[in-house]
Amino acid sequence: MRGVSKSFGAHRALDSVDLAVAPGELLALLGPSGSGKTTLLRLIAGLEPMGAGSLAFDGEDAAPLSIQERRIGFVFQHYALFRHMTVFDNVAYGLNVRPRRARPARREIATRVNELLEVVRLSDLGGRYPSQLSGGQKQRVAFARALAIEPRVLLLDEPFGALDARVRKDLRLWLREIHQRTRLTTIFVTHDQVEAMEIADRVAIMNAGRIEQIGAPKEVVDRPQTEFVRAFLS
Amino acid sequence: MSDAPLQKGRAIATRDPGALRFALIALTLAFLGLFLVAPLAVVATEVFREGLGAYLAAIADPAARSAILLTLTIAAIAVPINAAFGMCAAWAIAKFKFPGKSALITLIDLPFSVSPVVSGLVFVLVFGAQGLLGPWLAARHIQIIFAIPGMALATMFVTSPFVARELIPVMQQLGNADEEAALSLGASGWTAFRTVTLPNIRWALLAGVLLCNARAMGEFGAVSVVSGHIRGLTNTIPLQVEILYNEYNIGAAFALASLLALLALVTLGLKSALEWRVRAALSEQRG
Numbered sequence: 057m058r059g060v061s062k063s064f065g066a067h068r069a070l071d072s073v074d075l076a077v078a079p080g081e082l083l084a085l086l087g088p089s090g091s092g093k094t095t096l097l098r099l100i101a102g103l104e105p106m107g108a109g110s111l112a113f114d115g116e117d118a119a120p121l122s123i124q125e126r127r128i129g130f131v132f133q134h135y136a137l138f139r140h141m142t143v144f145d146n147v148a149y150g151l152n153v154r155p156r157r158a159r160p161a162r163r164e165i166a167t168r169v170n171e172l173l174e175v176v177r178l179s180d181l182g183g184r185y186p187s188q189l190s191g192g193q194k195q196r197v198a199f200a201r202a203l204a205i206e207p208r209v210l211l212l213d214e215p216f217g218a219l220d221a222r223v224r225k226d227l228r229l230w231l232r233e234i235h236q237r238t239r240l241t242t243i244f245v246t247h248d249q250v251e252a253m254e255i256a257d258r259v260a261i262m263n264a265g266r267i268e269q270i271g272a273p274k275e276v277v278d279r280p281q282t283e284f285v286r287a288f289l290s
Numbered sequence: 291m292s293d294a295p296l297q298k299g300r301a302i303a304t305r306d307p308g309a310l311r312f313a314l315i316a317l318t319l320a321f322l323g324l325f326l327v328a329p330l331a332v333v334a335t336e337v338f339r340e341g342l343g344a345y346l347a348a349i350a351d352p353a354a355r356s357a358i359l360l361t362l363t364i365a366a367i368a369v370p371i372n373a374a375f376g377m378c379a380a381w382a383i384a385k386f387k388f389p390g391k392s393a394l395i396t397l398i399d400l401p402f403s404v405s406p407v408v409s410g411l412v413f414v415l416v417f418g419a420q421g422l423l424g425p426w427l428a429a430r431h432i433q434i435i436f437a438i439p440g441m442a443l444a445t446m447f448v449t450s451p452f453v454a455r456e457l458i459p460v461m462q463q464l465g466n467a468d469e470e471a472a473l474s475l476g477a478s479g480w481t482a483f484r485t486v487t488l489p490n491i492r493w494a495l496l497a498g499v500l501l502c503n504a505r506a507m508g509e510f511g512a513v514s515v516v517s518g519h520i521r522g523l524t525n526t527i528p529l530q531v532e533i534l535y536n537e538y539n540i541g542a543a544f545a546l547a548s549l550l551a552l553l554a555l556v557t558l559g560l561k562s563a564l565e566w567r568v569r570a571a572l573s574e575q576r577g
Binding site: 101102103123124127128129130132134136137138139140149150153154198201202204205 | 475476477486489
């Protein structure tokens, strides 16, 4: 993206942001609340309309693309699972709502869903409802659901923010594992620097709507480029 | 968990003196007794005063039957339209920011604050023969006032807030995340609404529809002004009850009124059950 700015009324959420994400990388958007990182993520997803600036996926201009057309997988902090559907139906949702022509056969959908449930290690919970799951399980279902549509990029909005410390640790490593396996371009937002440093390929530190610095975790810690970055990471 | 002292085997739940609690509860029960239970009891006794045969004859009377049919027809028109309106209004209010939003919320409550007779009168002033659109309608031989369309319109107006008022707080609490998730997974706006939003709001929607229906069937003032009281043609159950009562046909009046009383009880019962469901669903979401 280039020169992306976004305002909500009088509040300037993003200020001329330039960001290039390499295919297959795991990028963390790290920063305090109000730094604009979630706004940036939602902008990429199409959940917020663009302000100024341009956004492209693989060189293809994203502006005319609707949310549905962008083929992004989004995982929310509070899971956003469909409470009246089973785990299986939740994961299958993206495939079930495809128009008839593009929709795979029922058996195919079932195979894919079961594969994904195995990947997230929830194979025998397909028949349960979200209210019967723990927080960590719910988030894993949300992952499987996002992965089901074979997105070109995975966007995670503070995915472990609602979970307790122990579960957060486990899922963090699990995310790294999944990413190694799928090599899917992934951007995740977090305010937890341990989380970002531990699993990301690159970290972008954000503050007040701008990216202060972007680089590999080690590099950002060893060679902070601005005062804010230095203070934030200390 | 509580370390409050036990007194005479009963734990003290609050610090209000027992006498105050007793007085408040007694007052509430007296109020309910006077305004709710007593009228229903009177209807029940009056209805069978002349025996079951007279009761059934009163309901089978042609004028009564057409009143029942008309009431059902008007409800069948007004309730679905108001349900659709309520869903649209609740959606707009809960999910969007736009100028005039608080004005819209106030407007939605307008039918509650306006006297039903005034509501009916306004329709007569707009659609009646001497009204704003009078000549235009007469030229096309369209009869709105003193006919069913007018009665349906008046009923729609007075019952319009119910569905919206039930849905708005629920939709505000549910937030946008579920719908955003559905969209990000490739669902169209309509599909997301149908497969995600509707199931999430179904209990509140049902509660709103129930109230809307009860009011639509029981509405008197607005419909009275607009109907012209043409017996057998433009009388709903409430209007017919009034006519019968004014003719001193008390038994028949109470017979028809008992139908409305029954509707009220069923509505109350179902609504309580639905409220419980709505609360359960919302607390589960928070948990």
